[in-house]
Amino acid sequence: xxxxxxxxxxxxxxxxxxxxxAEAMQAAWADGWADPSRLTGAARRSAILLDAARQxxxxxxxxxxxxxxxxxxGVHALQHGLLGSLAGRRRAGTVLLHSAxxxxxVFAAADWHxxxxxxxxxxxxxxxxxxxISEFVELAGRPGVATAVLQAANHEVGTRQPVAEAAExxxxxxxxxxxxxxxxxxxxxxxxxxPVFTADARLWxxxxxxxxxxxxxxxxxxxxxPTDESESxxxxxxxxxPAIVAAVAALRAxxxxxxxxxxxxxxxxxxxxxxVPLAVPDTVVLGDPVDRLPNLVTFSCLxxxxxxxxxxxxxRGFAVSSGSSCTSDTLTPSHVLVAMGxxxxxxxxxxxxxxxxxxxxxRFLAVLPDAVAAVRAQAPGSPAVRETEGRTExxxxxxxxxxxxxxxxxxxxxxxxxxxxxxxxxxLADDPAAAGDIAAWCRMRxxxxxxxxxxGDGGTAYRVRRVR
Amino acid sequence: xxxxxxxxxxxxxxxxxxxxxAEAMQAAWADGWADPSRLTGAARRSAILLDAARQxxxxxxxxxxxxxxxxxxGVHALQHGLLGSLAGRRRAGTVLLHSAxxxxxVFAAADWHxxxxxxxxxxxxxxxxxxxISEFVELAGRPGVATAVLQAANHEVGTRQPVAEAAExxxxxxxxxxxxxxxxxxxxxxxxxxPVFTADARLWxxxxxxxxxxxxxxxxxxxxxPTDESESxxxxxxxxxPAIVAAVAALRAxxxxxxxxxxxxxxxxxxxxxxVPLAVPDTVVLGDPVDRLPNLVTFSCLxxxxxxxxxxxxxRGFAVSSGSSCTSDTLTPSHVLVAMGxxxxxxxxxxxxxxxxxxxxxRFLAVLPDAVAAVRAQAPGSPAVRETEGRTExxxxxxxxxxxxxxxxxxxxxxxxxxxxxxxxxxLADDPAAAGDIAAWCRMRxxxxxxxxxxGDGGTAYRVRRVR
Numbered sequence: 048x049x050x051x052x053x054x055x056x057x058x059x060x061x062x063x064x065x066x067x068x069a070e071a072m073q074a075a076w077a078d079g080w081a082d083p084s085r086l087t088g089a090a091r092r093s094a095i096l097l098d099a100a101r102q103x104x105x106x107x108x109x110x111x112x113x114x115x116x117x118x119x120x121g122v123h124a125l126q127h128g129l130l131g132s133l134a135g136r137r138r139a140g141t142v143l144l145h146s147a148x149x150x151x152x153v154f155a156a157a158d159w160h161x162x163x164x165x166x167x168x169x170x171x172x173x174x175x176x177x178x179x180i181s182e183f184v185e186l187a188g189r190p191g192v193a194t195a196v197l198q199a200a201n202h203e204v205g206t207r208q209p210v211a212e213a214a215e216x217x218x219x220x221x222x223x224x225x226x227x228x229x230x231x232x233x234x235x236x237x238x239x240x241x242p243v244f245t246a247d248a249r250l251w252x253x254x255x256x257x258x259x260x261x262x263x264x265x266x267x268x269x270x271x272x273p274t275d276e277s278e279s280x281x282x283x284x285x286x287x288x289p290a291i292v293a294a295v296a297a298l299r300a301x302x303x304x305x306x307x308x309x310x311x312x313x314x315x316x317x318x319x320x321x322x323v324p325l326a327v328p329d330t331v332v333l334g335d336p337v338d339r340l341p342n343l344v345t346f347s348c349l350x351x352x353x354x355x356x357x358x359x360x361x362x363r364g365f366a367v368s369s370g371s372s373c374t375s376d377t378l379t380p381s382h383v384l385v386a387m388g389x390x391x392x393x394x395x396x397x398x399x400x401x402x403x404x405x406x407x408x409x410r411f412l413a414v415l416p417d418a419v420a421a422v423r424a425q426a427p428g429s430p431a432v433r434e435t436e437g438r439t440e441x442x443x444x445x446x447x448x449x450x451x452x453x454x455x456x457x458x459x460x461x462x463x464x465x466x467x468x469x470x471x472x473x474x475l476a477d478d479p480a481a482a483g484d485i486a487a488w489c490r491m492r493x494x495x496x497x498x499x500x501x502x503g504d505g506g507t508a509y510r511v512r513r514v515r
Numbered sequence: 516x517x518x519x520x521x522x523x524x525x526x527x528x529x530x531x532x533x534x535x536x537a538e539a540m541q542a543a544w545a546d547g548w549a550d551p552s553r554l555t556g557a558a559r560r561s562a563i564l565l566d567a568a569r570q571x572x573x574x575x576x577x578x579x580x581x582x583x584x585x586x587x588x589g590v591h592a593l594q595h596g597l598l599g600s601l602a603g604r605r606r607a608g609t610v611l612l613h614s615a616x617x618x619x620x621v622f623a624a625a626d627w628h629x630x631x632x633x634x635x636x637x638x639x640x641x642x643x644x645x646x647x648i649s650e651f652v653e654l655a656g657r658p659g660v661a662t663a664v665l666q667a668a669n670h671e672v673g674t675r676q677p678v679a680e681a682a683e684x685x686x687x688x689x690x691x692x693x694x695x696x697x698x699x700x701x702x703x704x705x706x707x708x709x710p711v712f713t714a715d716a717r718l719w720x721x722x723x724x725x726x727x728x729x730x731x732x733x734x735x736x737x738x739x740x741p742t743d744e745s746e747s748x749x750x751x752x753x754x755x756x757p758a759i760v761a762a763v764a765a766l767r768a769x770x771x772x773x774x775x776x777x778x779x780x781x782x783x784x785x786x787x788x789x790x791v792p793l794a795v796p797d798t799v800v801l802g803d804p805v806d807r808l809p810n811l812v813t814f815s816c817l818x819x820x821x822x823x824x825x826x827x828x829x830x831r832g833f834a835v836s837s838g839s840s841c842t843s844d845t846l847t848p849s850h851v852l853v854a855m856g857x858x859x860x861x862x863x864x865x866x867x868x869x870x871x872x873x874x875x876x877x878r879f880l881a882v883l884p885d886a887v888a889a890v891r892a893q894a895p896g897s898p899a900v901r902e903t904e905g906r907t908e909x910x911x912x913x914x915x916x917x918x919x920x921x922x923x924x925x926x927x928x929x930x931x932x933x934x935x936x937x938x939x940x941x942x943l944a945d946d947p948a949a950a951g952d953i954a955a956w957c958r959m960r961x962x963x964x965x966x967x968x969x970x971g972d973g974g975t976a977y978r979v980r981r982v983r
Contacts, residue, residue, distance in 0.1 A: 088829055285723060
């Protein structure tokens with residue numbers, strides 16, 4: 048396969064098949080099509096390929112071959128990993144602990160666990176998206192905690208999590224840690240300390256259909272769902288041998304050059320982190336600037352709908368993703384950005400791949416200000432501020448109900464300068480994303496969010512004081 | 516891909532990638548690698564390919580595109596289909612009904628359902644492996660039955676099941692039928708009448724990693740496991756677009772010639788059904804001779820271990836499978852053969868594919884008698900019969916404890932002719948497979964199984980009277 052276009056800045060959403068993966072898969076079609084659990088000659092050839100792939104991947108991940116299973120996707124591996132760990136620890140309790148910024152698959156598994164009688168605890172994060180380790184460990188030490196989950200690095204803002212420390216402390220408490228190794232496995236190192244970890248082959252140019260699940264010897268683990276003998280009871284259905292062979296070939300090829308490539312991509316990301324706030328007014332770069340994934344950076348732009356910017360950038364040849372979903376059906380902005388207390392509006396996630404060079408990044412930086420300006424220019428006018436005579440402290444009211452994020456913040460930004468310093472403006476808004484965004488805007492602008500209260504009909508009244 | 520060797524007689528265990536599937540998959544790597552749920556250009560191209568594949572498969576299966584979902588394997592599709600139907604019918608009750616000869620994935624799902632508080636009813640089959648429809652319908656009408664499962668045709672003996680009649684009768688009772696369309700979808704027709712049906716692309720030369728789940732409009736269905744928005748909540752993880760495109764291409768190519776090919780294969784199977792009992796002494800052909808899968812036939816040979824015969828045939832260039840597992844770790848013979856009351860020893864399943872011709876079948880028929888004789892010659896000698904003075908009616912005892920199937924039947928066959936007509940022999944055996952095999956042998960030989968009783972230490976005493 049060719050590299051994706053050099054404007055493809057969305058590697059974390061998946062990559063095209065790595066050339067060595069395509070080659071390996073075609074070769075494996077001849078000898079790896081049969082179900083390796085059978086007794087025929089074709090099955091034996093298939094089993095040999097599978098064993099060799101498992102051995103190679105185990106070496107790469109520094110685990111024993113029988114600790115490694117192949118599942119149908121990264122999501123399957125992650126959910127199996129954590130729910131299987133819960134099932135194996137039923138005697139210890141039914142509480143699942145995870146951070147507030149895990150992959151949505153963890154939240155889905157947690158919901159399912161709750162519906163089936165389990166309990167869930169969530170540990171908060173700081174402003175960079177890093178879990179508060181003392182809170183995480185404190186929660187893990189409570190009675191009934193069976194299993195904890197933590198990602199190696201956040202998939203939306205790139206911040207690395209303290210998995211080594213968490214695994215060590217939790218081991219002392221007797222609570223196993225399941226690590227979503229995810230993006231960090233491509234350029235980083237496997238989470239050696241974790242009793243269970245998982246990964247998705249799509250992140251390194253492997254084919255769809257392959258997730259990796261490592262369950263270390265001595266870890267309690269039981270199949271959470273109906274099972275067969277496939278992959279020692281850790282998967283279901285005959286293993287997809289050609290896809291597994293391809294995924295492992297791509298893993299080795301990608302990790303062979305990971306240090307130099309990681310440094311190169313980190314340099315490109317540094318350039319983006321530095322330039323975007325200079326080139327685009329009212330923009331914040333999110334996540335830890337140093338201890339982070341080398342190839343991923345996220346920023347949020349005020350007064351902007353993320354999906355509109357995404358579409359505008361796509362039109363100009365750049366594919367990115369967005370943690371804003373103000374215009375999507377769900378009306379729910381990224382749970383990661385909300386947990387960080389970050390601005391959710393106008394969010395853009397960039398994740399680079401080996402086919403992206405310095406020139407592509409410069410081209411992106413040249414295009415971005417225009418794209419942002421074009422989208423901002425499309426924002427509709429704000430509602431009029433009305434003065435109310437009343438008993439409330441904030442007599443100046445801006446009615447942004449029915450207007451979706453980022454419009455309430457835009458309305459606020461337009462109206463506040465007309466007030467006297469020290470005066471208060473009440474913004475009425477019914478888009479749930481406004482809560483985080485108004486707070487983030489006040490922080491960014493040095494204004495004061497005095498308070499907020501229910502205004503009926505699903506709306507909220509936000510009281511903002513002009514400080515400067 | 517090439518056809519597998521012309522001695523590959525195990526099509527029901529999976530086929531190599533169909534040439535059109537390989538071609539389609541390679542083409543789809545360029546435009547179908549991205550997660551189709553995203554908003555980038557690559558994602559849109561991927562979504563277009565996925566939509567087209569869904570449309571084409573839906574036409575082939577005579578369903579609406581939004582009734583069809585793609586899952587990571589046939590086993591996933593089947594378990595999701597039935598457990599999702601149970602979840603959607605929770606108000607009606609918690610009883611799952613299935614036939615005694617379903618795929619092991621149904622038994623695994625039923626076990627899981629039971630562990631999670633559900634109940635399970637199992638309907639018996641006749642000597643050909645066909646479900647007793649009156650029993651099936653009677654059980655379905657009992658209070659609390661939420662869902663029933665029936666395969667279109669049995670995967671071990673080929674007998675077709677009365678799915679149309681079952682679906683109609685169960686619709687009258689308000690109980691949805693989930694059909695494992697499996698092998699019958701390759702040469703037969705989709706089970707139109709069933710509210711839910713599933714299939715595995717590996718059966719028609721599609722790649723591993725693709726199962727099909729059809730849930731008809733108006734059918735109650737809820738995700739049984741943690742889910743995301745993938746495939747309208749019916750699957751998990753981004754769809755594997757290249758594999759889906761390939762699976763659908765192979766489905767259409769295979770079904771395009773299904774009538775002529777089905778007739779041709781049925782003729783080859785007729786030839787095997789007719790010749791095997793003539794060429795190999797003490798052999799029975801199983802399953803319905805007429806209303807069956809065109810390409811599949813099963814027989815059992817007395818005094819023979821199935822896996823040993825499978826190995827011997829493999830050595831002579833023929834790949835088959837076996838429902839006997841007398842020498843495997845589990846010691847459990849095929850639940851299908853047991854439910855039919857058929858001889859489980861020396862079982863061979865043959866399933867043909869388009870690359871097999873008349874000459875291959877004749878070559879197989881020429882090789883088989885020698886292969887059977889060679890394996891039978893390896894059987895160890897029998898224990899001595901001992902006369903006991905005692906109060907039991909059968910004073911002649913043959914101790915076959917510690918000897919695995921097929922040895923207890925072989926011991927019986929060797930010892931009985933030495934008795935007078937009308938006399939009784941007590942066979943002590945502790946291999947659970949002996950129960951079915953001794954009963955089947957007595958039926959085949961016209962001898963009388965007088966009774967059986969617990970003989971302590973996990974052994975059973977079988978009383979056999981010599982009738983002729």
